[in-house]
Amino acid sequence: MEHQATGPAVNIATPLPRLENLLPPDHDNEYQQLLDGLLQPQARINPKYFYDDTGCELFTRICELEEYYPTRTEAAIFERCANDISLALVNHAQWIDLGCGDCSKSRRWLQHIAPARLIGVDIAGDFLQSCLADIAHDHPELECIGVVSDFTRRLDLAELLAEDRASPPVFFYPGSSIGNFTRPDALRLLRCIRQQCGARGQLLIGIDLVKPSPILEAAYDDAEGVTAAFNLNVLSVVNQLLHADFEPANFVHQAVYDREQNRIEMRLVAKHPHRVRLGHTERHFHRGEYILTEYSHKYTTDGFSALLAEAGFHCQHLWTDPQQWFGVFLAES
Known part of the structure; x- marks a missing residue:
């Protein structure tokens, strides 16, 4: 989740992407929490x-760092399996990047897929809008929308997704960030995503797998x-x-x-x-x-597949590295 903007400077004539603020009314109580x-x-x-x-x-x-394997291992899976993953994704989707940061992980997929929209979800609104503006400058054909939201507490994109009912949503949640949730909270988030996927939606998610404790x-x-x-x-x-x-x-x-x-x-x-x-x-x-x-x-492949099933998903594909340290799951409604 690098939060430093990258890429070319935004053309001054390029309009800023649309920004939706979906922070809950009690967001000001964050400090009390x-x-x-x-x-x-x-x-x-x-x-x-x-x-x-x-x-x-x-x-x-x-x-x-050499010791921190998740980032490079997931990136290697994405690189090696890019064609297979792209073929398995639905066409002309609404691509929703959860916790997108600088959107760098989504950028790599724009060369493989042709989404109808890119929806970046993050809590830092100004930074999010700036990063999406960079992408909009590079991809003028792509509608870019920023959603300011703490989706760890609440995620409701139903109204936004309904604007383009012809384009099914693909939720993108890399980096095994769901590992920060307890199992009940992870299940709650997955169920929330499932509800907003509709009949044709998908979830592409990176998961760190169980391995020796050292x-x-x-x-x-x-x-x-x-x-x-x-x-x-x-x-x-x-x-x-x-x-x-x-x-x-x-x-x-x-x-x-x-x-x-x-x-x-x-x-x-x-x-x-x-x-x-x-x-x-x-x-x-x-x-x-x-x-x-x-x-x-950390999850076993069977354990996370079971969690997906409990949330109402079907595990469509699983890609791993040769050591099976990390898994990329594609789940469908």
Whole structure:
């Protein structure tokens, strides 16, 4: 999810793409929800707060690390199987990129498919519109629409999709980002997507697969300490949002693989007892107490196929790498 715009400068005569704001009315309560999470017995921070400018830069570096296999493995599958995937996708679709960032992963598909529309969904409206403007400049025949939405909480594109009933939707959700959801929340999101797919829609989704724990733990705790810096940076984000006084140096990054749940847990562990001001309140952290910052669930191919089926999808195709570390699933209504 690199949030740095790339590509050519937008021609000044090119109109900006349409932007729809679908943030829920209670979006302003996000800060209260962040505070509530930090005051729970098990303190937690939603991973969406990782991605300020510094976080985006660090995540870009993470994706280039030798230990962090998901980005390059998924990209290799897309490259090797591009023709097969393109042939399996419905024609003249509405291409919906969930959590699109700079839309770079969608860009590569525009040379293989001819979508009727590109709908980018992300929470950063100005950045989203700028990136879509770059694509519209390069592909003037393509209708580009930005949707400002926190789809981790609510996704409702029915009205927008109904504008072009002749073009079935293809939801694109790469990067195994659904692994950040608990299984019930992942199922809820998949069901929501299924409801909006209609009779001819599809879902193209990247999933990180179960593998030996040393490989997984190294991917989330690299030798250079980039992931540690990325995790600790979220405390600086919280400081800005909540007028808090977290000292990142008082915490240490930890990545643990829970074999029973098939998930990595990213944590920030307190090095010693101390208090943190959180706006008008405060919290005491004991030595060894941790803040949970991210889940990253891993699936077997059968396990994720079963989750798709439970959501009302049929797994149409599955592409993997030679080591079967990562899977790209194409599901249909």
